[in-house]
Amino acid sequence: AQTVTQSQPEMSVQEAETVTLSCTYDTSESDYYLFWYKQPPSRQMILVIRQEAYKQQNATENRFSVNFQKAAKSFSLKISDSQLGDAAMYFCAYRSLFDNFNKFYFGSGTKLNVKP
Amino acid sequence: NAGVTQTPKFRVLKTGQSMTLLCAQDMNHEYMYWYRQDPGMGLRLIHYSVGEGTTAKGEVPDGYNVSRLKKQNFLLGLESAAPSQTSVYFCATGSGGYPQETQYFGPGTRLLVL
Numbered sequence: 180a181q182t183v184t185q186s187q188p189e190m191s192v193q194e195a196e197t198v199t200l201s202c203t204y205d206t207s208e209s210d211y212y213l214f215w216y217k218q219p220p221s222r223q224m225i226l227v228i229r230q231e232a233y234k235q236q237n238a239t240e241n242r243f244s245v246n247f248q249k250a251a252k253s254f255s256l257k258i259s260d261s262q263l264g265d266a267a268m269y270f271c272a273y274r275s276l277f278d279n280f281n282k283f284y285f286g287s288g289t290k291l292n293v294k295p
Numbered sequence: 296n297a298g299v300t301q302t303p304k305f306r307v308l309k310t311g312q313s314m315t316l317l318c319a320q321d322m323n324h325e326y327m328y329w330y331r332q333d334p335g336m337g338l339r340l341i342h343y344s345v346g347e348g349t350t351a352k353g354e355v356p357d358g359y360n361v362s363r364l365k366k367q368n369f370l371l372g373l374e375s376a377a378p379s380q381t382s383v384y385f386c387a388t389g390s391g392g393y394p395q396e397t398q399y400f401g402p403g404t405r406l407l408v409l
Contacts, residue, residue: 224400
């Protein structure tokens with residue numbers, strides 16, 4: 180099974196500033212998808228952004244962008260202009276394209292605090 | 296549409312008791328998954344199903360059983376609850392139609408085993 184590592188259990192950022200959350204993964208596969216999910220205190224899992232491995236261009240969704248380094252197996256999430264509503268747990272997830280059952284492998288999560 | 300719902304939202308069990316968690320979806324998805332979420336461990340896959348009448352083991356299946364008698368429902372059973380099964384349980388679904396598809400999550404069930 181693939182492993183996904185989030186080495187920052189908790190981070191803090193000042194409102195309106197930029198923060199980067201790290202994620203690395205281990206795989207021998209050449210093509211796959213990577214996802215970032217947000218889990219606010221409500222516990223609802225919300226998709227933030229996704230990236231397919233064969234696409235070199237980094238994905239962007241409004242204030243959220245990724246830095247995808249395939250050779251380094253790194254997939255970091257950058258949040259610009261942080262808002263109080265960004266405070267949540269963030270999970271990185273891996274999905275193989277060779278898995279017919281669409282299983283996801285999640286990292287351990289990073290808790291993001293946003294200071295006013 | 297309700298999407299993915301889970302019943303109950305919270306439950307307290309005593310060691311050795313049994314219970315069933317229900318996941319229901321109205322998205323007509325073929326694939327359904329049960330995860331558990333523990334502090335510092337992220338979400339780990341317990342069991343999954345790729346269609347009515349089929350189930351398979353995930354990463355941490357021990358102590359759990361599942362059934363998918365109807366396409367819209369996926370049940371997770373604990374036959375003899377243990378304190379190690381204290382966790383938050385999430386159900387998720389997917390159509391399996393295309394690789395970039397996200398999984399759609401329910402709101403979670405918090406289980407405390409004393």
